[in-house]
Amino acid sequence: MSWSHSEMLRERLADERGPVFVPGDRRVCLLYPSPYRAGMSSLGYQWIHGLLAQAGFAVERAFLPDDLDAFRKSRRPLCTYETETPVSHFPVIGVSLAYELELVGLIHCLELSGIPALRKDRGEQDPLVLLGGPLTFSNPLPSAPFVDAMLLGEAEETVVPAVTAAFEGDREDFLDEVQRLPGGLVPERAERLEQQADLPQIARSSDLLLPARSRILTPHAELSDMFLVEGERGCHRQCGFCVMRRSTNGGMRLVTPQRLLDLIPPEARRVGLVGAAISDHPQLPALLQALVDRGLGIGISSLRADRVSLKPEIARLLREGGYKTLTVASDAASQRLRRTISKGTVERHLVACAELAREHRYKVLKVYMMLGLPDERPEDIDELIAFTKQLAAIHPVALGVAPFVPKFNTPMSELGFAGIKPVERSLKHLQKGLRGKAEVRATSARFAWIEAALAQGGASAGLALLQGVQAGGSFADLKRALAPLNSTSRLHRAA
Numbered sequence: 001m002s003w004s005h006s007e008m009l010r011e012r013l014a015d016e017r018g019p020v021f022v023p024g025d026r027r028v029c030l031l032y033p034s035p036y037r038a039g040m041s042s043l044g045y046q047w048i049h050g051l052l053a054q055a056g057f058a059v060e061r062a063f064l065p066d067d068l069d070a071f072r073k074s075r076r077p078l079c080t081y082e083t084e085t086p087v088s089h090f091p092v093i094g095v096s097l098a099y100e101l102e103l104v105g106l107i108h109c110l111e112l113s114g115i116p117a118l119r120k121d122r123g124e125q126d127p128l129v130l131l132g133g134p135l136t137f138s139n140p141l142p143s144a145p146f147v148d149a150m151l152l153g154e155a156e157e158t159v160v161p162a163v164t165a166a167f168e169g170d171r172e173d174f175l176d177e178v179q180r181l182p183g184g185l186v187p188e189r190a191e192r193l194e195q196q197a198d199l200p201q202i203a204r205s206s207d208l209l210l211p212a213r214s215r216i217l218t219p220h221a222e223l224s225d226m227f228l229v230e231g232e233r234g235c236h237r238q239c240g241f242c243v244m245r246r247s248t249n250g251g252m253r254l255v256t257p258q259r260l261l262d263l264i265p266p267e268a269r270r271v272g273l274v275g276a277a278i279s280d281h282p283q284l285p286a287l288l289q290a291l292v293d294r295g296l297g298i299g300i301s302s303l304r305a306d307r308v309s310l311k312p313e314i315a316r317l318l319r320e321g322g323y324k325t326l327t328v329a330s331d332a333a334s335q336r337l338r339r340t341i342s343k344g345t346v347e348r349h350l351v352a353c354a355e356l357a358r359e360h361r362y363k364v365l366k367v368y369m370m371l372g373l374p375d376e377r378p379e380d381i382d383e384l385i386a387f388t389k390q391l392a393a394i395h396p397v398a399l400g401v402a403p404f405v406p407k408f409n410t411p412m413s414e415l416g417f418a419g420i421k422p423v424e425r426s427l428k429h430l431q432k433g434l435r436g437k438a439e440v441r442a443t444s445a446r447f448a449w450i451e452a453a454l455a456q457g458g459a460s461a462g463l464a465l466l467q468g469v470q471a472g473g474s475f476a477d478l479k480r481a482l483a484p485l486n487s488t489s490r491l492h493r494a495a
């Protein structure tokens, strides 16, 4: 390792608080294909790390380097944080993928480790690669050519048996065990991996194993020095675009406030409450009050505007816990579109949130929004402009805008991506209408096209992505590689 990179790893380790790393014979590398800041803010990644460590594995962490080009120029192999061992020296690598574009990060990490990206090019000396993570709830198919095995869905009851099998037998024994587990998928043994129907059902863990929680606190994460804990899992609502809707693994599963409070380690100064529908937790105000009474800072993963308007003390208590931006989702440009996607939020809920943001002196009200939903028309954008101005007259507003990307395991899976130009047209329309009135922070329509191609694609999309990455990895390289696929022909919605 170069001195400066090595030094940075050690500094980060020195700044971490949590259980001490215990070396051992059964060494596992847990790889996060985005930088440390993001990986250490991932509750799922931290949770799996803890489960494996408690089961007696010596778990070491590796991440996509912060500065990929500089790291590549150093010609050093990707190494773990704990012992600076090259990732390629481990018998097993566990990978967590959160969303489609992180597959590019996985390809880079394998390449930086000197491990052939494609499973078929690897030999006996190469590690077994086991994949899990949030992306497995929708479509992990494009990652199939890169991994030996996958665990789909909730992994509390599957990850330890799978990793144990990697140490107790040969490769075939390991694959047998994964195939036997709920949500287990062994790509090389599957007949076809191109469509949603080719995926097994995702695993569901026992409620007794909840809640997931982080073990390591660090000031260098996006959620800096925050103890993350799952206040609930899943959602009881049914937004048409969302993978976490109530049909997924039985809907919402609650954790009691007392259990959550009991789990907070003494060194924690800030607590992040995580859950797809955490603001729907019926005891959330009591929990927030208890956290405030203990003098703890609070973060929260998501808020429903209707819930905040119904229980305004949520906004007050979060502010007392140091929360600075009141963030809610409206998801569609107009009331008509919100109805079509089964989003329960209406204008008066958002107006109430703006009033609460003003009353409690939040910096800004942030509203998440999708553009490019099916049947979106210019008059929907006009409605959004007029309504945002109404909100901004109450309190400063920032719109967080992302293109709609249809996902497997949702009723809107087949409805197609609007296309780059239509999304960019809607965005320009919105920005022009709101200039000087509200901030608009938008994610790229071009990379949403790549995301959509991967969200709708199979193993062949993963192979095409690899070609695009190897050709340079720019948007044009990736699009050129993915465009000829069959899956992209059904990507574009008919105008």
Ligand code: SF4
Residues within 6 Å of the ligand: 235, 236, 237, 238, 239, 242, 243, 244, 245, 246, 276, 277, 304
């Ligand atoms: S978008 Fe939010 S409220 Fe709607 S189903 Fe998903 S998690 Fe639930």
